[in-house]
Amino acid sequence: MNLNDLLLGKQIDPKDVLVLRHRPREAQLLRAFPLICAERTDLFETYQRAQGDKLEKTMAGMVGRGHLASFISHGAGRALFIGLYKIDAAKPVTFDEFLAIPRNVELRSLGMESNRTRPLILWFDLRAEDFYPAWKGKLIVGWPPPDRTWYRRAHKNVVPVRAILEDSALDGAMPEWNSLDLTWAQLRVLPTKWRNRLSEWRAIYYIFDESDRKGYVGSAYGAENLLQRWLSYAATGHGGNRLLRMRDPANFHFSILERVSPDMDPESVIALETTWKKRLHTRSPGGLNDN
DSSP: OBHHHHHHHTTOOGGGEEEEEEOOSSHHHHHHHHHHHHHOHHHHHHHTSSOOHHHHHHHHTTTTTOEEEEEEEOSTTEEEEEEEEEEEEEEEEEHHHHHHSHHHHHHHHTTOOOOOOOSEEEEEEEEEOOSSGGGTTTEEEEOOSOTTOOEEEGGGSOOBEEEEOSSOSSSOSOOOGGGOOEEHHHHTTOOHHHHHHHHHOEEEEEEEETTTTEEEEEEEOTTSHHHHHHHHHHHHSSTTOHHHHTSOGGGEEEEEEEEEOTTOOHHHHHHHHHHHHHHHTOBTTTSSBOO
């Protein structure tokens, strides 16, 4: 079985389909991309609504009849299915208008670079089709070589089905608490099931700034628990901490040093937090704690 078989089974002519395998070149956005696809479909769709010169011209010739079969990279020679989109319309926008689109602003805050230099960009209207929606994040296909070529004409290529997973690979099982290492971008698109786990945990946590390798130790307890504390960082970048305000949160990594019992009183949690500050030397000026 291959992708063209699936298209024909839904009465879609492969000649009218472009197959895309997205893999953002920006490291920060790349790490967050599977979670964006899982939790923020609006951002993923915005990401693919503008394209480079060559693909833009091809898509412009397919308006009203063409489709995008959208995948993301899933290792060398493989791609993971996200959805099928009809190319409904296109309109030119200036570069400044493109930058001002609210979801593009949000994507840039998650690491997307805006280095297009054309004075006018085609902004495509894409409509999600009812095409095996249960297989989103589960259908894995082989990607024809060369691996670096990220889009293909469906009818000119054989894109074989390699596997259909039981569970989505986009927001799979949450890592163990002592294996978590989340960037600020990932923190802002946490899957629902991960949020549910974090809402149950109280902990001593660590923020690492990779720009100068300094760290910050904090604690989450009481009504907030870890989820609410980390959501504060996701929203502001600094969570109200003075020394973090002066820094770029795009460089932050969030991890858990130690989970604490729900029954531990605040004084004991703060005392434990203090021991971690001493052991990791996170008090200013060597670190980012100011007390």
